[in-house]
Amino acid sequence: MLTIQKYSARIIFGLLLCFTAHASFAQFFFDGEDGYRLWLRYEPITDRKLAKQYQQQIQSLQIAGDSQTNTIIRKELHHALSGLLGDSLAESQQLKNRQLIIGTPLNSSLIGEAGLAEELANLGNEGYLLRSIKLRGKQVTLIAGNTDVATLYGTFHFLRLLQTHQPIDSLAVKSTPKMDLRVLNHWDNLDRHVERGYAGQSIWDWHKLPEYKEQRYYDYARANASIGINGTVLNNVNADPLILTPQYLEKVASLADIFRPYGIKVYLSIKFSSPQLIGGMSTSDPLNPAVQKWWRDKAQEIYKRIPDFGGFLVKANSEGQPGPGDFGRSHAQGANMLAEALEPHGGIVMWRAFVYAAEKNEERSKQAYSEFKPLDGQFHKNVLVQVKNGPIDFQPREPFSPLFGATPQTPLMMEFQITMEYLGFSTHWVYLGPMYKEVLDADTFAKGAGSTVAKVVDGSLFNNSISGIAGVANIGTDRNWTGHIILQSNWYVFGRLAWDHQLSAREIAEEWVRMTLGNDSEVVTKVTDLMMASREITVNYMTPLGLHHIMAEGHHYGPGPWVKDLGRDDWTSVYYHRADKNGIGFDRSPNGVNAVEQYFPPVRDLYTSPETVPEEFLLWFHHLSWDYKTRSGRTLWNELVHRYYDGAAAVGDMAQTWDSLQEKIAPQPFHQIQMALDIQEKEALWWRNACVLYFQSFSDRPIPEGLEKPQGRLQDYIEMQFPHAPGQGK
Ligand code: BDP
Numbered sequence: 001m002l003t004i005q006k007y008s009a010r011i012i013f014g015l016l017l018c019f020t021a022h023a024s025f026a027q028f029f030f031d032g033e034d035g036y037r038l039w040l041r042y043e044p045i046t047d048r049k050l051a052k053q054y055q056q057q058i059q060s061l062q063i064a065g066d067s068q069t070n071t072i073i074r075k076e077l078h079h080a081l082s083g084l085l086g087d088s089l090a091e092s093q094q095l096k097n098r099q100l101i102i103g104t105p106l107n108s109s110l111i112g113e114a115g116l117a118e119e120l121a122n123l124g125n126e127g128y129l130l131r132s133i134k135l136r137g138k139q140v141t142l143i144a145g146n147t148d149v150a151t152l153y154g155t156f157h158f159l160r161l162l163q164t165h166q167p168i169d170s171l172a173v174k175s176t177p178k179m180d181l182r183v184l185n186h187w188d189n190l191d192r193h194v195e196r197g198y199a200g201q202s203i204w205d206w207h208k209l210p211e212y213k214e215q216r217y218y219d220y221a222r223a224n225a226s227i228g229i230n231g232t233v234l235n236n237v238n239a240d241p242l243i244l245t246p247q248y249l250e251k252v253a254s255l256a257d258i259f260r261p262y263g264i265k266v267y268l269s270i271k272f273s274s275p276q277l278i279g280g281m282s283t284s285d286p287l288n289p290a291v292q293k294w295w296r297d298k299a300q301e302i303y304k305r306i307p308d309f310g311g312f313l314v315k316a317n318s319e320g321q322p323g324p325g326d327f328g329r330s331h332a333q334g335a336n337m338l339a340e341a342l343e344p345h346g347g348i349v350m351w352r353a354f355v356y357a358a359e360k361n362e363e364r365s366k367q368a369y370s371e372f373k374p375l376d377g378q379f380h381k382n383v384l385v386q387v388k389n390g391p392i393d394f395q396p397r398e399p400f401s402p403l404f405g406a407t408p409q410t411p412l413m414m415e416f417q418i419t420m421e422y423l424g425f426s427t428h429w430v431y432l433g434p435m436y437k438e439v440l441d442a443d444t445f446a447k448g449a450g451s452t453v454a455k456v457v458d459g460s461l462f463n464n465s466i467s468g469i470a471g472v473a474n475i476g477t478d479r480n481w482t483g484h485i486i487l488q489s490n491w492y493v494f495g496r497l498a499w500d501h502q503l504s505a506r507e508i509a510e511e512w513v514r515m516t517l518g519n520d521s522e523v524v525t526k527v528t529d530l531m532m533a534s535r536e537i538t539v540n541y542m543t544p545l546g547l548h549h550i551m552a553e554g555h556h557y558g559p560g561p562w563v564k565d566l567g568r569d570d571w572t573s574v575y576y577h578r579a580d581k582n583g584i585g586f587d588r589s590p591n592g593v594n595a596v597e598q599y600f601p602p603v604r605d606l607y608t609s610p611e612t613v614p615e616e617f618l619l620w621f622h623h624l625s626w627d628y629k630t631r632s633g634r635t636l637w638n639e640l641v642h643r644y645y646d647g648a649a650a651v652g653d654m655a656q657t658w659d660s661l662q663e664k665i666a667p668q669p670f671h672q673i674q675m676a677l678d679i680q681e682k683e684a685l686w687w688r689n690a691c692v693l694y695f696q697s698f699s700d701r702p703i704p705e706g707l708e709k710p711q712g713r714l715q716d717y718i719e720m721q722f723p724h725a726p727g728q729g730k
Helices: 004-020 048-057 068-085 109-113 117-121 148-163 215-226 246-262 289-305 331-345 364-375 433-440 453-457 485-499 505-516 521-542 603-608 615-621 636-659 667-699 714-719
Strands: 060-063 099-103 128-135 138-145 172-175 181-185 231-233 265-270 311-314 348-352 383-388 412-417 468-472
Touching (some): 060 068, 099 109, 099 148, 138 148, 246 289, 331 364, 412 453, 521 636, 521 667, 667 714
Parallel strands (some): 181 468
8 A cells, every 4th residue: 555655755856856847737637438348438518508509309218028138228328318418318118309319110110110111121230320300290310230239230320429419400410331350369378468459458368258247348349430440359369279179169159149139249369270279180271071070060050059159260371370271272171161061050250361481483462463363262151251452461551452343243341450560559649541542442343333342342343242341450458449549540441430430530530539538629630630641641751652571570570671681581571672772662663573464454553653653663674773752852761761751751741740739638648649749759760760761872863952860870771679578479
């Protein structure tokens, strides 16, 4: 226990620190706002006029049904409305004027009477309607769907309107998800280490499960349901076979029970060699009948415990993981074996296309396409192939993977990374909405103009019967879930775009700011602007003009353009930037490795020439001389240096803008973000200095006029070590 003296000594020490650092008084008087509540804060609406309007418009509640989901809806509404309006509303089963009525045609006769049958018929199991209508002479608001979960989604939509101060008096909303599977991928190990996780440990406390059910599991489910996420893969793609043992399946089942009423299905990453590793078999060959039976039995065992189990995610023959290739079988043969085992129970297989192998003797960016395109048409109908957004690996910027559009008969699931392995971990402020949109909106031209990646993924381009999108989660045990409050917005935007990829990154950012940081107009405008600019700024100080894969080795923390001589060339940086005294960049044009051939014309033609390729991909596709004239009129060298400098300087501007909001943001989030910006500013300069000094050792050209010299010595940057950087694979 702290004695009073010790306590006051701490305060005095704290005060001294305050005056020496950025921090201020506020840091020592915690007001409870620590980011745990995410975007579901339901703070009182201080605009009294608006609060009054809402109170007049909604005067009582009628929530049909008593399923677990109905209870969740009821609790959420009471909690939210008493927070937002300071009033908890009475429920009444009688129809009243100004009532909010929530139900399905099955559990509410009023919904049946509302004349919505035709619209409901087109809503599927997850879509919902929000309607302001007259019913038996009374003015009411309806939230209707065909299932309880659909009405839960509708409820969160309704609450979002209140949280963001939107009108609710003449609602005519119809919303259905564009993708069927909207799934988080947790790269969580069973020992709670999160691969590429920067927000603490895994939130799954396997040791205490199945009995001990953390409050966090419920709040996780609420948060996901509020943005329409309907699936979670609990464990790392580099899977531990133990997850399929009875001991762990019991734990998995208890999580599935928690998530079910929120509309969330549980999936597992599996190790392809499980029959050998935990089944005592001598092979895992997918064509071996005993192996097939092992998987069928395993599926049966799982479904006995978890009747709505979602299915398997598989990383096979990739980065050392076992797979069908070990037995001379194709990815399709491997996937189909699992698909057949799951099919009788309604499960699916998400088979990853993230494969590359040194023996292939083909440039890495081309390998996934070469491997999977020929398999189009061979996959079982409950298989989706999960493709990373770009052809290499979650870099700050990549062109879209050429697989999108190339496999009309195979549903492709998008895989985005929400955790920021290559974008500054959980310290840098990078809102990923613009990146997700850039990829989703990219036109593949697979069936002529307008064949966007989004249409491939949502299944509409090729009329696929199933569609999906996955995001590698950035969630951990940190109080604020994501290590940096702003990065909650990446979880948020992933879910919102998974539901509706036509929303803009900006409107989602604004929504998130209003709900998470407040509705003050200065906060909303400034923070939304910062968010929208943040990704491009980061690309500039890390990998401008199409550079990629120049991060430090192993932990991927910080710059490492000098990385070479690893086990494989395509794990090094020098393989990707190819800087020499003549120039820089990777020639993927027909004169080089011809990766452009994997794209449909006219994308292929655009990328083929340095004159027409979008400048952000210049060095992705072309090796150019240091004196090549870029579109600004500057030489390539000067342009590159300018971008590094602009990026780093912009972080300083971000920090200043943030400082100007001190009075308007709760103290703890304010200071945490301020401290993170301090680190980001330092690290942006680190990236800038290290990369510019390194590339200058090839270009042998001066720093352009007007720019200060990079600080430090290249050798010192090269020698920096970070032995305990978080999130490494093990
Ligand atoms: C890479 C990560 C590695 C993952 C791999 C994957 O560094 O930890 O296992 O992706 O997606 O980017 O399988």
